[in-house]
Every structure is written in C-alpha cells, then in structure tokens.
Amino acid sequence: MASRDVVHYNTPLQRVLSVLSVVFVIFYLIWTLLPFVIMFVSSFKDLLEAFKLPAVGDWAGIGVFFEFTPTLKHYQTLFAENNFSRYMLNSLIAAGGSAVISVIFGSLAAYSLSRVDFRGKSDLFFWIISTRMAPVVAVMVPLFAIFRSLDLVGTLPGLILAYTTFNLPFAIWILKGFFDNVPYGIEEAQMVDGATRFQAFRSILPLVAPGIGAFIVLCILFAWNDFLFAAIIGSGGAKTLPVATRELVQPQNIQWGAIMAAGVVTTAPMMLLGLVIRKYLVTGLTMGAVKE
Amino acid sequence: MATVTIRNVWKYYGQTPAVKDLNVTCPDGSFVSILGPSGCGKSSTMRMIAGLEHISAGDILFDNQRINDLAPKDRDVAMVFENYALYPHKTVFENIANPLRLRGTADATIKERVTGAARLLEIAHLLERRPHELSGGQKQRVAIGRAIVREPKLFLFDEPIAHLDAKLRAHMRGEIKHLQRNLGTTMIYVTHDQLEALSMADFIAVMHDGELQQWGTPSEIFNKPVNAWVAGFVGEPAMNFLTCDLKRRGDDVVLSHHNFDIPLLPGQVRQLNGAAQAGIARMGVRPDAMTVSMTKPSEAAIQGEIFVNELLGGDMLVEVQLADSRIRVKTTPEFEGKPGEICYLTVNRDKWHVFDAGDGHAYF
Ligand SMILES: Nc1ncnc2c1ncn2[C@@H]1O[C@H](COP(=O)(O)OP(=O)(O)O)[C@@H](O)[C@H]1O
Ligand SMILES: [Mg+2]
Numbered sequence: 001m002a003s004r005d006v007v008h009y010n011t012p013l014q015r016v017l018s019v020l021s022v023v024f025v026i027f028y029l030i031w032t033l034l035p036f037v038i039m040f041v042s043s044f045k046d047l048l049e050a051f052k053l054p055a056v057g058d059w060a061g062i063g064v065f066f067e068f069t070p071t072l073k074h075y076q077t078l079f080a081e082n083n084f085s086r087y088m089l090n091s092l093i094a095a096g097g098s099a100v101i102s103v104i105f106g107s108l109a110a111y112s113l114s115r116v117d118f119r120g121k122s123d124l125f126f127w128i129i130s131t132r133m134a135p136v137v138a139v140m141v142p143l144f145a146i147f148r149s150l151d152l153v154g155t156l157p158g159l160i161l162a163y164t165t166f167n168l169p170f171a172i173w174i175l176k177g178f179f180d181n182v183p184y185g186i187e188e189a190q191m192v193d194g195a196t197r198f199q200a201f202r203s204i205l206p207l208v209a210p211g212i213g214a215f216i217v218l219c220i221l222f223a224w225n226d227f228l229f230a231a232i233i234g235s236g237g238a239k240t241l242p243v244a245t246r247e248l249v250q251p252q253n254i255q256w257g258a259i260m261a262a263g264v265v266t267t268a269p270m271m272l273l274g275l276v277i278r279k280y281l282v283t284g285l286t287m288g289a290v291k292e
Numbered sequence: 293m294a295t296v297t298i299r300n301v302w303k304y305y306g307q308t309p310a311v312k313d314l315n316v317t318c319p320d321g322s323f324v325s326i327l328g329p330s331g332c333g334k335s336s337t338m339r340m341i342a343g344l345e346h347i348s349a350g351d352i353l354f355d356n357q358r359i360n361d362l363a364p365k366d367r368d369v370a371m372v373f374e375n376y377a378l379y380p381h382k383t384v385f386e387n388i389a390n391p392l393r394l395r396g397t398a399d400a401t402i403k404e405r406v407t408g409a410a411r412l413l414e415i416a417h418l419l420e421r422r423p424h425e426l427s428g429g430q431k432q433r434v435a436i437g438r439a440i441v442r443e444p445k446l447f448l449f450d451e452p453i454a455h456l457d458a459k460l461r462a463h464m465r466g467e468i469k470h471l472q473r474n475l476g477t478t479m480i481y482v483t484h485d486q487l488e489a490l491s492m493a494d495f496i497a498v499m500h501d502g503e504l505q506q507w508g509t510p511s512e513i514f515n516k517p518v519n520a521w522v523a524g525f526v527g528e529p530a531m532n533f534l535t536c537d538l539k540r541r542g543d544d545v546v547l548s549h550h551n552f553d554i555p556l557l558p559g560q561v562r563q564l565n566g567a568a569q570a571g572i573a574r575m576g577v578r579p580d581a582m583t584v585s586m587t588k589p590s591e592a593a594i595q596g597e598i599f600v601n602e603l604l605g606g607d608m609l610v611e612v613q614l615a616d617s618r619i620r621v622k623t624t625p626e627f628e629g630k631p632g633e634i635c636y637l638t639v640n641r642d643k644w645h646v647f648d649a650g651d652g653h654a655y656f
Contacts, residue, residue: 185377188344191364192371193438194394206381 095223098163106171114179154236178211301350325493370439581643
C-alpha cells in the first residue's frame with residue numbers, strides 16, 4: 001500500500017487556508033459545545049445565579065458565568081422527588097432490549113438474505129426497507145390503536161416492541177451489507193471442516209462484529225433519544241428520560257435547574273457509550289464501504 | 293481412505309449443464325487428478341463431492357455408500373480451496389486446529405497434531421500469525437495443514453498451487469505428492485495445468501466442456517490420447533496437427549500432404565479399421581517425436597523452411613513453415629539452421645497419431 005502521507009506544499013495560499021481552517025474549527029467547536037457547557041454548568045447552579053448574565057458587549061463580564069457556589073440540589077430534586085432513577089432504568093431497558101432483539105433477528109434475517117437465493121428475494125428486501133420510508137408520525141395513530149387493543153400501551157414490552165419495529169428493518173439493511181462482504185468460502189470451509197450450517201453462521205459473526213457494534217450503538221441512540229414513541233406508547237407505566245424531562249416544564253413553573261440536570265443525566269451515558277465504542281463505530285461504518 | 297465412485301453425475305446451473313454424465317472411479321489410496329481448461333466443470337465436480345453443491349442427477353459413492361444426501365460435515369473429507377478460504381480472524385494455529393475443535397478433540401491432542409502438521413509443512417514458526425500476515429505460499433501451506441491435521445477419508449485439492457510463482461509451484465508439486473504417498477489417503481486434485489497432472493497423479497481424468505474425455509494413467513494420457521482435443525491439451529510444447537489425405541497405395545496406406553507422402557506402419561493400417569482408409573484425416577505429432585536436419589536424411593523426409601528458432605535453455609524449438617501451416621520441432625541448441633533456410637523433418641512413426649477429421653477420435 002502507498003503511504004498515507006498527504007504531500008504538503010507550503011505555498012502562501014496554503015498557509016492562509018490552514019489558518020482559516022483552524023479559525024473555522026474553533027468557531028464550529030464553540031457552536032456545538034457551548035450548549036453542553038452551559039447545560040452542564042447550569043445544572044450545578046442555583047436558579048438566581050443561572051440567570052445572571054453580563055450586559056451585551058461586556059466581554060470582561062464573561063467571568064460572571066463561573067461565579068457560583070456549586071450545588072447538587074437539582075440532582076436531588078430529580079432522583080429524590082421525581083423518581084428519575086426509575087425513568088433512567090426504563091430508558092435503559094427499552095433501548096437495550098430493542099437493540100438486543102433487533103440484532104438477534106436482524107443478523108439472522110440479514111444472513112439469510114445475503115446467502116440464500118429464493119424467489120421474490122429482492123422484493124422482500126425492498127419491502128423491509130420500505131417500512132422505514134414512512135415517517136414515524138404517519139404510522140403513530142394506527143400503531144397506537146393496535147398497541148392499545150393488545151394492552152401494550154404504557155408497558156416496557158410495548159415500548160421495546162415499538163422500537164424494534166423500527167430498528168429491525170434498519171438492522172437487516174445494515175447487517176446484510178456486512179454479511180455480503182464476508183466471502184461465502186469461509187463458511188464452506190467451516191462446513192467441510194465439520195461445522196453445521198448454524199455453526200458456520202456463528203463462526204463468521206466475529207467478522208461482522210464491527211457492523212453489529214455500530215448497529216447496536218445507532219439502535220440504542222434512536223431509542224434513547226426518542227420522544228414520540230415514548231410519549232405516546234410508553235406514557236404512563238413506561239416513562240423514559242426524555243418524557244420525564246418534558247414533564248418538568250409545567251405551566252406555572254419551568255424547573256430550569258432540574259431540566260439542566262436531566263439533560264446531563266440523559267446525555268452523559270450516551271457520550272460514555274460513544275467513547276467506549278468509538279473505535280468500533282468508525283471501523284463499523286466504513287468497513288462496508290471499502291472492499292479489501 | 294475410500295474408493296470414490298462418481299456415477300452418471302450431472303450438474304446443472306439453471307438450464308446450463310456444467311458437468312455432463314460423469315463416470316469416474318478413484319481407487320482407494322490413489323492420487324487422481326481432474327485436468328481440464330478453466331470452466332470445464334472441475335470445481336463443480338469437486339464441490340459436489342464435498343457436499344457444497346447439489347448433485348443434479350446421478351450418484352456419488354464413498355466405498356459403496358451413497359453420499360448424495362449427507363451434509364458436508366458428515367462426509368469426512370478435507371478440502372483445500374482455490375482461494376485458501378482461511379479464517380481471517382483466527383491465528384494460523386487456530387485455523388489448522390479448526391477441524392479438530394469442531395470434533396471436540398482434547399486440547400493436548402490438538403496441540404500435538406497441529407504442531408506436527410506445521411512441522412511437516414515447515415510453518416511451525418508462523419503459528420501465532422494471522423492469515424493477512426502471510427505470503428501466498430504460506431497461506432497455501434496453512435490451508436493444506438488444515439486439511440491434513442485430521443485423517444479424512446478423502447482429500448480434495450482445488451487448484452491449490454495455481455496462484456504461486458513457478459519456482460514455488462515446482463517445489464510444492466513434489467511436497468504434495470510426497471505427502472499423499474506418506475498418508476496413503478485418496479486424493480482428488482483439480483488442476484488446469486497439464487504438467488501438474490502428469491507429474492503428480494496416478495490417474496488423470498481429462499475433462500472438456502463438462503464431459504469426461506479420457507481416464508488413464510499419465511503415460512496413457514500422454515502417449516495414447518483418445519482424441520485430438522486431449523492430444524492438443526496435454527503436452528508442452530503442444531502437439532502439431534496437419535490435415536492430410538489418407539491414400540491407398542498398393543498394400544500400404546500413405547498419409548499424403550502437400551509437402552510429403554509417408555506410409556503408415558503395418559500395425560497402424562490395421563487400426564484404421566478399413567472405414568477410414570480413404571479420405572481426410574488429421575495427423576498429430578509432438579515436437580519431440582521428430583528430428584530436424586539441414587541435409588536430406590532420406591526420401592521420406594519432409595521439406596520445409598525454417599521460420600524461427602527459439603532457444604529454451606537446454607532445448608531448441610524450431611518452427612518450420614510448410615505449404616499451409618507451421619509445425620514445431622524440438623532439437624538441441626547446437627542446431628545450426630537459420631531462419632529462411634531449407635530444412636528436413638523426419639517423423640518417428642511409432643509416435644505419431646492419426647485422428648478422424650470429423651469427430652476427432654484417435655485411430656492410433
Ligand atoms: N454458481 C454458479 N452459477 C452458475 N454457473 C456456474 C456456477 N459455478 C460455475 N458455473 C459455470 O459452470 C461451469 C463450470 O464451472 P467450474 O466448475 O467452476 O469450472 P472450473 O473449475 O473447471 O474452472 C462454468 O461455465 C461456470 O461459468
Ligand atoms: Mg475451478
């Protein structure tokens with residue numbers, strides 16, 4: 001393979017461009033990170049301190065943002081008064097449950113679609129993807145009616161099922177691409193070596209692990225951040241973090257402090273997950289694109 | 293160890309037949325080579341034996357047991373794939389150990405057998421590497437290691453050394469042959485390289501367009517080809533073919549061409565069976581069944597003009613222009629003829645062949 005160094009010529013134009021790009025990156029970082037910083041800092045502030053703002057144009061007044069005595073009382077409100085640990089658990093179960101179920105059924109279906117030829121295969125595959133073409137809101141009402149008649153509204157299994165409905169086609173679609181990239185010869189060799197069909201399937205799972213990892217993350221993100229399903233199908237017994245946070249906005253009293261703390265509680269686990277699985281996510285999402 | 297019987301086997305992909313009515317019996321412990329050009333159905337045959345491809349019609353038997361409906365894992369064969377098909381995420385050790393692991397062999401035995409196989413194949417120092425850290429030759433040895441680590445009934449090698457460079461290929465030919473001799477396991481070895489088949493096999497099955505052309509020992513295939521196609525495919529440099537007339541002259545039958553009239557040997561006349569004693573035929577003669585000289589050695593010599601000389605190391609190949617075609621003859625590097633000069637060819641009539649001009653079958 002050729003070296004990956006990009007040959008660099010230090011012309012004046014190049015120097016100007018590189019300075020400009022650094023400036024751009026700085027602004028971009030401020031733009032994307034500032035909301036998180038404000039959220040994080042504000043969650044530790046008393047309400048009065050949180051709304052202390054410097055006058056417009058008073059750059060020296062920026063220090064005001066950081067003049068406060070840290071307090072954990074918003075977090076106490078969340079967990080002691082508002083039962084947030086329960087909601088967090090609901091979120092975890094709903095997201096994790098649907099991810100696990102989708103990945104099990106998704107990999108089996110994707111494997112079959114990738115390996116077996118049968119009549120109407122391309123139609124079936126298109127039909128599976130097409131279920132993701134309609135926006136969620138469009139199917140919300142009929143879905144709600146079905147779920148209500150099955151007594152699934154307001155239950156965690158109901159919420160898991162709802163997320164799986166939407167994650168499974170996605171899983172099949174992503175994972176099929178990964179299976180397509182694994183040469184069939186590997187399974188044939190396994191079978192001649194003495195493996196059953198199912199053992200041969202299992203033996204190539206490590207080769208699609210990056211795909212499965214990437215998919216699990218995307219799946220969990222979808223469920224964790226979802227508001228619509230959670231508000232309608234999960235409402236009542238299976239309240240998740242976004243719904244609970246929304247309920248902190250009450251007509252006569254918007255609990256800014258608690259909302260900020262809820263934001264931190266909701267964001268932090270996903271950031272952590274992202275850090276842990278970052279390597280997988282990147283190789284996973286690019287591996288399908290580049291053929292060895 | 294097993295006798296493999298392939299009986300009236302057909303393979304269809306959709307409507308196109310890839311293997312047509314194949315009948316072959318591979319004796320127990322023999323080294324059988326399936327030889328044919330690319331696309332003639334060699335791999336299809338192999339994959340039907342291994343159980344990776346449905347048998348469209350016919351039966352395959354191992355020791356008189358019909359195996360058509362057995363899953364690959366129950367056939368007890370070991371296969372080396374054309375593209376090696378190693379497990380990319382496993383070390384060399386685990387690749388070789390895989391068939392044993394799948395059979396639940398004890399760890400101590402696995403270690404012993406894998407290191408044994410690795411030593412035999414001279415890859416013992418590579419056991420901790422992964423396939424992408426190996427050269428082509430090393431990968432191929434690992435694939436063979438995976439096949440020989442247990443004692444299967446049958447080895448199936450599908451062009452295992454086709455991708456190696458010439459020198460390594462020559463080396464591996466000897467090694468594989470030696471290995472099969474020592475293990476005594478029946479081997480079916482697919483190749484498109486006639487030299488590989490001739491040098492390694494006990495028996496060769498020559499295939500063309502999905503049909504078996506000839507079954508025989510290497511010397512039968514080389515010296516008594518059943519038709520012009522086999523004669524032309526086997527042997528390097530290839531056999532020369534000339535279209536001639538068969539003419540009766542007294543008690544003799546002569547092979548008559550613009551440049552020559554040569555009588556057949558008496559035994560060969562009998563092999564013509566009367567029917568073809570007059571008419572067109574194709575004469576075939578290998579480059580090493582002729583001699584070339586600059587002076588006329590006898591009346592029967594064929595006169596031609598030297599077209600080009602090729603020096604091939606220890607041999608010289610002279611291409612001679614006749615009236616309507618060129619033929620090649622092998623001689624020694626000391627040969628002094630120059631292109632454009634007149635030369636004379638003498639055919640060793642014991643080693644020439646005459647084929648039917650229509651279907652190409654050999655009279656002798
Ligand atoms: N899976 C397949 N589907 C359709 N045709 C195939 C398939 N595999 C092989 N063929 C065709 O069958 C013929 C024989 O192929 P193969 O057995 O691989 O030949 P070989 O190994 O001698 O090169 C070829 O014409 C090939 O195109
Ligand atoms: Mg082949």
